Amino acid sequence: MNLATVFLQLIKGMGVTIEIFFLTLLFSLPLGLVLSFGRMSRRKPVQGLSKFYISVMRGTPLMLQLIVVYFAPFYVFGMRISAGYRFTAVILAFALNYAAYFAEIYRAGIESMPVGQYEAAKVLGYGRAQAFCKIILPQVIKRILPPVTNETITLVKDTSLAFVLAEAEMFTIAKQIAAKETSVMPLMAAGLFYYIFNLAVAGFMEYLEKRLDYYR
Amino acid sequence: MDLLEIRHMKKGFDGLGVLEDISLSVGKGEVVSVIGPSGSGKSTLLRCATMLEKMDGGELKYMGEAAAWEENGRCVYAGKQKLKEIRKYFGLVFQNFNLFPHYTVMKNIIDAPVSVDKVPLKEAQERAMKLLGQLGLADKKDAYPYQLSGGQQQRVSIARALALQPKILFFDEPTSALDPELTGEVLKVIKELAREHMTMIIVTHEMQFARELSDRIIFMEQGVIRMQGKPEEVFGSQDERVREFIGKFTS
Numbered sequence A: 001m002n003l004a005t006v007f008l009q010l011i012k013g014m015g016v017t018i019e020i021f022f023l024t025l026l027f028s029l030p031l032g033l034v035l036s037f038g039r040m041s042r043r044k045p046v047q048g049l050s051k052f053y054i055s056v057m058r059g060t061p062l063m064l065q066l067i068v069v070y071f072a073p074f075y076v077f078g079m080r081i082s083a084g085y086r087f088t089a090v091i092l093a094f095a096l097n098y099a100a101y102f103a104e105i106y107r108a109g110i111e112s113m114p115v116g117q118y119e120a121a122k123v124l125g126y127g128r129a130q131a132f133c134k135i136i137l138p139q140v141i142k143r144i145l146p147p148v149t150n151e152t153i154t155l156v157k158d159t160s161l162a163f164v165l166a167e168a169e170m171f172t173i174a175k176q177i178a179a180k181e182t183s184v185m186p187l188m189a190a191g192l193f194y195y196i197f198n199l200a201v202a203g204f205m206e207y208l209e210k211r212l213d214y215y216r
Numbered sequence B: 001m002d003l004l005e006i007r008h009m010k011k012g013f014d015g016l017g018v019l020e021d022i023s024l025s026v027g028k029g030e031v032v033s034v035i036g037p038s039g040s041g042k043s044t045l046l047r048c049a050t051m052l053e054k055m056d057g058g059e060l061k062y063m064g065e066a067a068a069w070e071e072n073g074r075c076v077y078a079g080k081q082k083l084k085e086i087r088k089y090f091g092l093v094f095q096n097f098n099l100f101p102h103y104t105v106m107k108n109i110i111d112a113p114v115s116v117d118k119v120p121l122k123e124a125q126e127r128a129m130k131l132l133g134q135l136g137l138a139d140k141k142d143a144y145p146y147q148l149s150g151g152q153q154q155r156v157s158i159a160r161a162l163a164l165q166p167k168i169l170f171f172d173e174p175t176s177a178l179d180p181e182l183t184g185e186v187l188k189v190i191k192e193l194a195r196e197h198m199t200m201i202i203v204t205h206e207m208q209f210a211r212e213l214s215d216r217i218i219f220m221e222q223g224v225i226r227m228q229g230k231p232e233e234v235f236g237s238q239d240e241r242v243r244e245f246i247g248k249f250t251s
C-alpha cells in the first residue's frame, strides 16, 4: 500500500474524529454550564449530586466510561444494541465526561468574578438572568479561555479513545492499517494529523483571546 | 413626604449586631452626610437601604412605598415586582466604581436604561451625552474603563447611576479609592449635584467637604446614630466622641 492510499483512508477517519470533536464541544460546553450551576447551587442535594457526578467523571478513565455507556442499554435494560448506537454512545460518553471538566472551569471562572459586578448590576435594576448573561458571563468567558484551550487540546487527542468501541475514527483506522501492513508509518501519519489539528485549535483559541483583548 | 424613611433598622452578621436601631428620614433635595469611625456600620446602613443586604428588623420606605416592614417580629420584604419598582427610586455609587469593564463608557451608561427601563436607544444616548458633557467626559464616551483614571471612572459611575434618573443617590466613600489629586474632581461633581438639589446620602471621610455641602450630618458609632444635626451643630458639638473623631480628620 502506498502513501497516498494510506492517507486517503486516514482522511476518512479524520472526518469522524473531527465530528466527535465538534459534537462533543457542542453538547459539553452548555451541559458543563448547567452542571456548574448545580455545583454552585445553594440547594444541598443538587450541589451534592453535581459534586458527586463531577468527581466520578473526572476520577474514572474515559475509556471505561465509553464502554459503560455503550453496553449499558444491554446490561441494564436488556435492550439490543443497534449498529447506529455506536457513534451515539461515543458522543454521549465524551459529552458527559467533558461536561464535568468544563463545569469546574466555569465554576472557577464564575467564582473569581468580583461581587461588586453583581451588586452594581442589581442596584441598576438588572434581573438575575439578565445580569448573568450581559455582565457576568462575557467576563467569565474571557477569564476561562486559557483552561478551556487546554481542555480542548486534550479532547483532540482523547477522540482516539473511541477505538475501544471500534468507532472508525482516525486512530482506529491507523491501527488497523498498521497491523495489516506491519508498519508504523500509518500511526506516524495519524500522529501528524492530530498535531496539525491541534495547531489549528490552538491558533483559533489564540485568535479568540486576541478578540477579547480589548478590555482588561 | 419623605423620599426615604428608615425606622428601627436592625442588622447583624452571624448574631453580631452591626446596626442596632437606626431611624432616619430624608426629604426631597436634602443632602445628608454620614460620618463615623471604621466599623461603625455606615456601609451596612447604605447596603441595607439599597437592598444589597437584607435587614433583620425594621421598616424601609421610599416615596411612602414600603419595601420592607416588620410582621410578627420578623422583617418581610415586598414582592419581586414591587421591589423592582422601588429600586428605580434610588442609585448607588460604590467606593471602587464597579464599572462593567467589557463595556465602553457609553454602553456602561445606556445599558441599564435601555435593557432594564426600556428607554429608546436614541433617547438613552442623548441622555448619556448630556451627562458626560456635564461631568466633563464627553471625549471619553468610546473609552473602556481601564483606559480611564480613577477619578474619571468614578465620574462615569456617577453618570451611570444618574442615567436611570433616581430620586435619591447614595454614595459609599466615593473618593476613598482615589489618589488625593483625583479626589477634587469627584467632589466637585457631587457639589454640582447638590446645587441642582439632587437628594443624596453620602458616606465620607472628607470632613471639610461634608461640612460645606451637607444640610445634615449624621455621626454613627457602633451601629447607632450617636448624633445628627446641621453641620455647625455637629462640628461644634461638645460630645466627646464626636469631637475626638472630627479632630482626627481636621488636624
Ligand SMILES: Nc1ncnc2c1ncn2[C@@H]1O[C@H](COP(=O)(O)OP(=O)(O)OP(=O)(O)O)[C@@H](O)[C@H]1O
Residues within 6 Å of the ligand: B013, B018, B036, B037, B038, B039, B040, B041, B042, B043, B044, B045
Ligand atoms: N458581610 C459581612 N459579614 C460579616 N460581618 C460584616 C459584613 N459586613 C460588615 N460586617 C461587619 O459589620 C461592621 C460594620 O461594617 P461596615 O462596613 O458597615 O462599617 P463602616 O462604618 O462602613 O466602616 P468603614 O469606614 O471602614 O468603611 C464591621 O464590624 C464589619 O466587620
Ligand SMILES: [Mg+2]
Residues within 6 Å of the ligand: B042, B043, B044, B172, B173
Ligand atoms: Mg464602609
